[in-house]
Amino acid sequence: MLKFHQDVRLRIGDVIVQYRLINKDTPVVITFPPGSEWITEQETNEQVKLWGFDFFKKQQINVISFIHTGQDDYFRSIELQNFIKQLGKFIAMFPDKIGYGSSRGGFAVSLHANALGLDRALLLMPLSTYSSELAPWDPKVIKVDKATKYSGYNKDASGCKIPLTIIYDPLNKSDRLHVKRYSCQIQKLKFPGIGHRIARGLRDLGLLKKVVIDFVHDELDVDDFPRLIRNRRNLSYYHKGMSSNATGKLTLRRKKVIYYHKLMWKLKHIEDEPRKMATKLRDSLLKRIDESQKFLTGSKNFLPAKTFVMANFFIFC
Structure with a gap:
């Protein structure tokens, strides 16, 4: 039984869970972090806040956050899956159950979405799988699969059945193909030229908090998203991403325009x-x-x- 009105930390195998529940009549957000966010065994005994936990706590939003110990964990253990099933039964009381994850966290959210009974989720550049057989076009997946030699059944998150809002760069081949693998209802928000830096791009534009909070309150204006990200031209890595010619479709004329704006940015x-x-x-x-x-x-x-x-x-x- 989960507790209300207090910060609680649990350990489930190689995964740490931290949660704070305030009101059963308001939404609950389940967060999973990107691969760059992990903690050591020593840090499991310290008050290291989990990715997304403090953010939602400060907003007075019910939050349950997950993080893994060690760099090479992908939230696929049977022990975690059993916990997820029990957690799904408990959070059924909440009126809106929302998933939120970035990159590897997007994989974890969509992998466990059905068992958690989520109603919807916001995913930033999610990976749909860590199986090189299913995603032979993604170098990250190939590297992980070779290193972990995972043979369990929790390897494909594309079977997620809940509605997803996915923010990604369509010019990034790997991220585009991961999004394409999902067969559920998807609202695609395209953030071209940013590459695998969606969270960073939203943060640098001052949009990350707004986008996440608006999504939680079901107030995200998807039609206005292209206007919101128009200032991405002021980000140095945007020009780098656009000039990489990831799709192989850049004409000489387009290249001239891109390099012109890149030069103007550098001079500025x-x-x-x-x-x-x-x-x-x-x-x-x-x-x-x-x-x-x-x-x-x-x-x-x-x-x-x-x-x-x-x-x-x-x-x-």
Whole structure:
């Protein structure tokens, strides 16, 4: 039995669940994180907030958040599936059961949507499967399948039966083909030129909170979405994505237009370039050091962290 009016953490195998339920007469949101969000065994005993938990808690929205321990977990265990079935029976009392996930989290939401009895879900660039047999066109899937050698039955989320609202970049081949695999009712919101950075793009445009909250309250204006993302031309990675010619359909005339706007953007932000490069280098180093520390604390390797980082400095950069 789940509890109301308190923060609760549970462990289900290699998955941590954190939830806060406030009102059984209002929607409940179930969140699963992208692959970049995971915690170590040490962090399971700390008050590390799960992806999406604080956001919905601050909005006074019922929330149940999941996260995995270790980098290579894909929310497919039998233990988790059994818990999901029981959870689905409990949350049936809520008037609107909503899923929210990004990338790997989108896979997890759609994989467990039927068992949870969700009414609808908002997915950002979801992966529909981690089976290279089902998605031989996705390098990420091929890499994961080769590394995990997963042979269980929880490998295909395209059988999701609930209505989905999916935000993705149609110019990204892998993401486009993942969306195409879903056979349920889909509302497609296209965010071209962003690549596999949908959450980042929405955040940088100041739209992420609005889009998510509007969706939860069933007030998202899908017809207005193209207008909202028009300012994506001010994002540096938008120009990079558009010039990559992912579809192979860029004519010489289109290329000229894209490179012209890319040049204009760079000239407009030329003073920011040195600072941007320094920030990027700093963030890269901090990320690699953090990953190294997680690797060391989460494994039986007793090589000192400082030695490990220095030995891999040039590889990480």
